[in-house]
Amino acid sequence: MKFQPFFAALLVTSSLFAQEHSHQSSRTLVFPDVPGYKTLKTDLHQHTVFSDGNVWPNIRVMEALRDNLDVISLTEHLEYQPHKVDIPHPDRNRSYEIALKEAKDHDLILVHGSEITRQAPIGHNNAIFIEDANKLLVEDAEESFAEAKEQGAFVFWNHPAWYAQSPKGNPILSNFQKERIKKGELHGIEVINTGDYSEESLALAIENNLTIMGTSDIHGLIDWDYVEKGHDRPITLVFAKERSIESLKEALFAGRTVAVFNSLLVGKEENLVPLLNASLQFERAKYINNTSVLEITLKNVTSSDLIFENQMPYTFYSSSPVFTVPAGGTKTLQIKTLEKKADLKIKLKALGAYTAPKEHPIVTWNIRLEE
Amino acid sequence: MKFQPFFAALLVTSSLFAQEHSHQSSRTLVFPDVPGYKTLKTDLHQHTVFSDGNVWPNIRVMEALRDNLDVISLTEHLEYQPHKVDIPHPDRNRSYEIALKEAKDHDLILVHGSEITRQAPIGHNNAIFIEDANKLLVEDAEESFAEAKEQGAFVFWNHPAWYAQSPKGNPILSNFQKERIKKGELHGIEVINTGDYSEESLALAIENNLTIMGTSDIHGLIDWDYVEKGHDRPITLVFAKERSIESLKEALFAGRTVAVFNSLLVGKEENLVPLLNASLQFERAKYINNTSVLEITLKNVTSSDLIFENQMPYTFYSSSPVFTVPAGGTKTLQIKTLEKKADLKIKLKALGAYTAPKEHPIVTWNIRLEE
Amino acid sequence: MKFQPFFAALLVTSSLFAQEHSHQSSRTLVFPDVPGYKTLKTDLHQHTVFSDGNVWPNIRVMEALRDNLDVISLTEHLEYQPHKVDIPHPDRNRSYEIALKEAKDHDLILVHGSEITRQAPIGHNNAIFIEDANKLLVEDAEESFAEAKEQGAFVFWNHPAWYAQSPKGNPILSNFQKERIKKGELHGIEVINTGDYSEESLALAIENNLTIMGTSDIHGLIDWDYVEKGHDRPITLVFAKERSIESLKEALFAGRTVAVFNSLLVGKEENLVPLLNASLQFERAKYINNTSVLEITLKNVTSSDLIFENQMPYTFYSSSPVFTVPAGGTKTLQIKTLEKKADLKIKLKALGAYTAPKEHPIVTWNIRLEE
Amino acid sequence: MKFQPFFAALLVTSSLFAQEHSHQSSRTLVFPDVPGYKTLKTDLHQHTVFSDGNVWPNIRVMEALRDNLDVISLTEHLEYQPHKVDIPHPDRNRSYEIALKEAKDHDLILVHGSEITRQAPIGHNNAIFIEDANKLLVEDAEESFAEAKEQGAFVFWNHPAWYAQSPKGNPILSNFQKERIKKGELHGIEVINTGDYSEESLALAIENNLTIMGTSDIHGLIDWDYVEKGHDRPITLVFAKERSIESLKEALFAGRTVAVFNSLLVGKEENLVPLLNASLQFERAKYINNTSVLEITLKNVTSSDLIFENQMPYTFYSSSPVFTVPAGGTKTLQIKTLEKKADLKIKLKALGAYTAPKEHPIVTWNIRLEE
Incomplete structure (x- = not known):
């Protein structure tokens, strides 16, 4: 039995009936290039049903296109898999692969990523530009970071001020982070996550010369968690020599970013002023x-x-x-x-x-x- | 390692930052009761990642609550499983079970359903109020309908005018449907599906005394496919003696419905006039x-x-x-x-x-x- | 002492501060030409401080430009002059003259008009395309109509269904109107006035071959009495050979009109269908x-x-x-x-x-x- | 012939047709009382057809009620009367008298005022709480100010930074103003007029202990000149012991004001902080x-x-x-x-x-x- 053609047609049908009266709220994110660099709009921290999110990866691609992003990364928790009963696939690269199929017809860059997740003080960390997520899934967090480095990953510390892990909302650099930074295994830090801006995380970024990041950390729908509430999703503007994965990576390691959430812009002076x-x-x-x-x-x-x-x-x-x-x-x-x-x-x-x-x-x- | 508490907290955090400026467009569906009956707002044809939809079942529950529905049913294709590689679970009741967990904390009735899907002339059909979806998954469509009847299901013919199966958009009752009706195995017919209203399907409903149905047949997001385009999702109003699954079932078998899509209301005179x-x-x-x-x-x-x-x-x-x-x-x-x-x-x-x-x-x- | 230059400058200043954020609701009236004719958008029944209105004539010109009208007429009551203590000017042409000064810099046609006002059954009547309003101000209404004809005026009966003069809202053609029609002194009839559409007036128009008219009869502000309430002002579309006073007059006498109020369009078939x-x-x-x-x-x-x-x-x-x-x-x-x-x-x-x-x-x- | 009853009825009719779908943009001005004082919302600089404005005085009353003001003053230019041909009335109190008739049915305080108008350096000045405007109309400006004082008026200097009188937008206190202040004939100064905020005028207010004022100086329609452009009209908040003319006057002489234009609030610390x-x-x-x-x-x-x-x-x-x-x-x-x-x-x-x-x-x- 061959169903596919019929179902494909159904999807077409569904969108026919209402080409008029578009009520879509204008949510397009727009920022200009700066001298010498392309300004890439990125959201590098997102979840789908492949960890604790609620949508199939293709929805994340469609959301990104609606928001006019240049780059996204799906950073599933390696260790936290609440849908495992139904999605038992052992390959931690599936989310990336499925999204890639959706993205390839569009002008959207997809970066392969994963979240390395522990309790405080290690906390949550995203490794992006990885090659194989499965290899990061090891019990010892240090080994996981080492493997990420081995794969050439850019790694950033997620929501250090998160009060569930830091009840004063007061992030402190532990020996774990200090060592990771020293070993070249931790390169960035979220100063904006979900809408939470932490001045302390910004101070840590400056003191330790970490790349300043802003991300949505979306689990549900961008529309429900941001647009409806009158917000744009938090993003990281990256100033890259070209619009390519390689240039993006170079720029992130070089710290050329500004984190943006609505009218809040946070970045080092040399990035923010231009x-x-x-x-x-x-x-x-x-x-x-x-x-x-x-x-x-x-x-x-x-x-x-x-x-x-x-x-x-x-x-x-x-x-x-x-x-x-x-x-x-x-x-x-x-x-x-x-x-x-x-x-x-x-x-x-x-x-x-x-x-x-x-x-x-x-x-x-x-x-x-x-x- | 116990992650759950931490992640639960994260979800709470996410919703804290924006309790003001709610921009949610008012999309609440409201219809009055009629003399002798409760008016139940239902959408009995929906899909999730468990067949060819794009969201986890909990999103369908949340969408229904936003739309002020009383009843929904997730009617996954039994035979069409495009996500099977990642979701290989053999139990066709999983979608219902997961949604039930989400719905049980809210005032939403969830009806167990499934879609029996074939090429024309058998076409697509929803069986609801079933007990075990797995038993409907058999090669012979007649057997599938017989099993649905055995389980006490209310069965309706989906989008008979769909041009992918009926190129003139001109539905014709085949011997298959005639026999199903005669055997008491087919009870309703969609006159509105996705926004497509078929006068011919309405004529069939009247001639064959089938219950008049309207459904969203949603695969993506209600927000993107309906709300943004200025539409409400199509629904079936059911006039039930009480707000319960049993009363709903009695009313559907008795044909007490009006299909609604925006300002279009379609029903038998005895239901529409009150x-x-x-x-x-x-x-x-x-x-x-x-x-x-x-x-x-x-x-x-x-x-x-x-x-x-x-x-x-x-x-x-x-x-x-x-x-x-x-x-x-x-x-x-x-x-x-x-x-x-x-x-x-x-x-x-x-x-x-x-x-x-x-x-x-x-x-x-x-x-x-x-x- | 010469003040004028300074005050002129003040008006310029006033408009400088807010060239951004224009919130003006789009209220432009637009209708296409029909084969053989220009479609002129007209509002031929309006009042200013020169009878019982509340604005200086220049405001009526500005309102018309905002509404994208082609033609207006200021039809002051000749006999009813509630502001006479302050505006004692004996010349009933002043309103027209002042408006003409404002209109001459814009692409707006101003038609000289006046309202001849009596109690029922004579009622209220507008004479437009007049030469001298003063000569219409005579005690005997018949003489006033005769003078209007002498001046070549097109005359129409205002709001015949107005319940203050017709408590059943049920207009009846009196001997006065019958005689005027016979003598060629009454040529049109309002079927829409202020938002009131009278089917009976439409019947009278058809039976007596009177030109169908729709007017705002504005006394206050178009913005307050129409726009804010979600309405466009009622207008008469006139199908004229050219965009000129002469062609407009020919078309009105020939009955080539459609009265419009929001989505209501009323006209003879030969005008409405094209x-x-x-x-x-x-x-x-x-x-x-x-x-x-x-x-x-x-x-x-x-x-x-x-x-x-x-x-x-x-x-x-x-x-x-x-x-x-x-x-x-x-x-x-x-x-x-x-x-x-x-x-x-x-x-x-x-x-x-x-x-x-x-x-x-x-x-x-x-x-x-x-x- | 008695027309009045009929016309009164017409006005009622006019407003009947559209009680639903009110589209009035919410423009209500609201400010809380402060400890010990009522906060009165005032606009004390406005024009009508009785000088160089475009509306009958009743429109100003209606605009004020829509904006939720407590107090207005119509401050016609005594010397500049561009509509004199049509409105030759020699009594300069007419505008006030007509507005009073409209205001008396509403909860709006009307203050009797007039504008004394000269070229720079004397400039434009409003005298409010006057008894007879006619007596202020004298050739010598000094005499006019003296008469205002005689009548107990509160006098303020209008738009000192207005570039038509001060091409650098740079107001300078002339000997005329210095003498008026010394003689107790000049008590306030506009720091906000029409949307123009002058830091220099604020400095003058502080240095000379003048009351800080903000006014609309409206000539046309508040809707067109402010609301449509996304602005509220500028106003002066006055902190008065009671909601009465007497208390208002006491508070203005005592300098208890804050000038407001949209989100800009300007006042002395002792008024602004509470x-x-x-x-x-x-x-x-x-x-x-x-x-x-x-x-x-x-x-x-x-x-x-x-x-x-x-x-x-x-x-x-x-x-x-x-x-x-x-x-x-x-x-x-x-x-x-x-x-x-x-x-x-x-x-x-x-x-x-x-x-x-x-x-x-x-x-x-x-x-x-x-x-």
Whole structure:
């Protein structure tokens, strides 16, 4: 009996009846490239029915395409397999293989990954760019990390501030992590996971020169756990030389990332400032008739609302010094430059962005004004 | 190693960060009870990873709760198992058992079901209220139906007009179906599946006294395939003596149903007219000062927009004779009754409802007007 | 002392601060031309502070531009001047003159008009295309109508069903109107005023060959009285040879109109059917693979939702036979044509349109299907 | 001939047809009372057809009621009367008298005012709480101010930074203003007008102990100039002992105000801090199980979005330190207090509020936590 053709047709049918009235909320994630690098939008921590998630891997691919991501990784718990009765397959690479089949028809990069999971202080860790997940499934965590290194993996510590493992929400670097870092077996740290931003994890990233990561850690549906609640999923922007797995890997090891959750952007200054620089465009600058009031429009080319505070020696005519340029939208400022100028240095503090705990980057743009 | 407590905690964490700004679109399905019966909202045709669907069974339970359904059934294809490599479990009752665990903490009735799937002319058929799905998995379709009957199942023919099996979209009752009906092995027929409404299937339902069914036949996500496209999922309203599996079964065998898809309502006159009668409430009737113009507000207590055409001997003051009472909303009519009356018979044709192909029910309400 | 330049500048300033985040609800009225005629969107019954309205005439011009109208007339009550203490100007042409100054910079036609106002049975009447409103202000209504005719005016009876003058909402043609019609002094009749549609007025229009009119009769703000309540203002579509006052006048005398209020369209068959014909466009027709199910997209190029009922000998695959094509949107039908056809006659009843009381037009389109 | 009853009826009719589907955007302005004072929402600078505005005074009353204001003043230019040909009435109190008739049926306080208008450096000034506007209409501005004082008026300088009078947008206190202040003839200054916020005007207010004002200066429609553009009109919150004209006057002379435009709040520290204190309520505080992470919900009881930055010695679990509590909405914080505490001092910097140029108030709340 050959069913396949019939069922394939059914799926086509299902989508025919409603090509009009699309109500899909616009959730496309957009960020500009920066000088010298492609900006890749990644979510490198996700689960499916192959560990403790609730969907088949193809759904994760479709969610990523809807969110306009460039890269995802399905990082199933190697050790925690609550659906084992029904999904007893011993090969820990299945989730990756199934997703790969779905992704290959689309412009989405799939990175092979796995989660190495222990109680505190070892905690949860993702190894990505692996070759064979099965080999990581060993009782001794140190051996597991060693094997990940052997496979060339980039490894990051998941949600160190998670209160289930750290009741004060106060992550502390244990000897285990210290040793892993020393041995080159731990390279990154989540400062944003699921919506939880930890200033302490950011401090650890800076002190230990770990790559700053943000991930969704999705188990259910992105729509239910993020979109419906008015959130975008947390992601890591990676500044890569090219849009390829190899470049992505190089960039992650080099620490060229910014973690993003809605309007919160967290990254090292050398990564965050160029991103913010590229995120605003300036349009339609001109002096209002017979005045020294310069009108200029700021366009936000990202999908995050950006909030700024004026740091110029000039005041505004028609805006609070604290203002938001909405995602994909514009804000027109009228700047009292006191005399008509040929050049202007725009200088703004980015209040939604952090280069270190409590530290906002200050960004400048040199604008040439038309006569 | 005991992981469970930690992971349970993680799920709790995940939902903490965003208790504000709920953006969930209101998709609650609501229909009133009718005299003598509870109106149960059911979706009795659904798939999960246990056949060719894309989600774990618990997602179907959560979707149903969001839609305010009373009853669902997971009707996996017995014969079509595209995920068999990963989910080789031989027990065809697993999907039901897993969903039952999720449903038992909620006020949702889960009916045990399965899909018996063949090429045309046998086609696809759902058997629900079964005891053991495994026993239905036999090569000979006639034997499968006989076994379903043996288990006391209610069986309905799925999407008879489906063009993959009926290229003219023109369902024909084959000898197979005729014999099943004669033997009491086929009791219902989908007139709405996935959004496809078939007048021919409705004609078959009436000619053969089959129970009228509407189902989502969902494989992916209700949100993506229906809600985002501006649709509610198709459902079957069942008029049951009580809110119980036994009453539901009695009502389905007795043919007390209305199939609903958005503002389309299809049912036998004896079921559809009482539903429409209960769907409108009349409020704030009063004559405008010194006139014989009666102002009266119609409240639609359902989640479907209801569209009517005036059938009274009186005209309206401020509305087209064709008008919509929006789902959950009101419409105020001003009726020129020519003299002040103590009673009024409101008489409307329901243009979105069908009791037979091209046949709209006419509904009347006797309103007592205050002095 | 010269203030003007400063105040002009102030108005400019006021509009500077908020060029972003425009929240203006899309209320543009759009209707297609019909074969041989331009379709002019008109609202020929409006009031300002120069009678019993609440705004300066320039606001009426701005409202019309926002609604995308082609033509308006300010029809102040000649006899009812509640603001006379403050606006004692004896010249009844002032409202027109002031509006003309505002309109002349825009692509809006302003028709000079006035309202001749008496108690029933004479009632309220608008004379438009007049030369001097002052000459219409005489005690004897018959003289006023005679003068309007002398000036070449097109005159229409306002809201004949208005219950303040007709407590049963039941307009009756008095000897006064009969004589006016006979003398060629009354040419049109409002069947829609403020949102009140009168089937009886439509019957009078047909019996007496009067031009069918729809008007807003606005006194306050279009935004508050219509837009906020989810309505478009009632208008009269006039099918004119050119977009000019002269052509408009010719068309009104010739009776080439359709009155529109939201999705209600009322007109003589010879005007309404061509309008509906031009209102739908057919796109992307093609047969679904290996079937005789034709998929075709209907595009509604008007700003009114259009509701139809199938009148073809073929049924639909995925829609109720009663369906809406939303304003400016599309609806895709799947039509079971039983065999693959090269031509198809689409035949639909327009349920929101009336050519006479309780009479819907049936519209046909001949579609050539691609091989 | 008596028309009035008929026309009154017409107005009633007009509003009948659409009691359902209200689309009015929620624009209600809401601010809490502060300890010892009623918070009155006022807009004390507005125009009608009686100077250079475009609406009859009753529209201003209706707009104020829609915005939930407590107090308005119609401040017609005494000297600038562009509609004089049609509205030649010599009495400059007419606008007030007409509005009073409309307001008296509603719970709206109307303050008698007028605008004294000259070129720079005298500029534009509003005198409110006057008795007779006519007496202010004299050629010599000094005499006009003297007369205002004679009548007991509260006088404020309008838009000092307006670039039409100050091309650098850089207001300077001239000898005229200095003398007026010295003589007790000038008491307030607009720091927000039409959407233009001037830090320099705020500096002048503080240096000269002038009352801080914010006004709409509306000429057209509030809906078109503010609501459609996504703005609330600028207002002045006045902290008065009672809700009466007398208390309002006392409070304005005492300088108890905060100027508000959307999420921008400007006031002296002694007025702004109590307002912010009353603007947030704290709900549902409790420690997450077995952790020292305190979950607490902040409710914003105002109609302005409030943006804050954390100033506590504790970090957050799931929020950026910079966060918004939306107007009328909530934000749940998880605060890592390091140990379980019985009391907590919440300390936040209000980034949308200013007590002086570039100076944000820091607000504290002492929260008692349940055991």
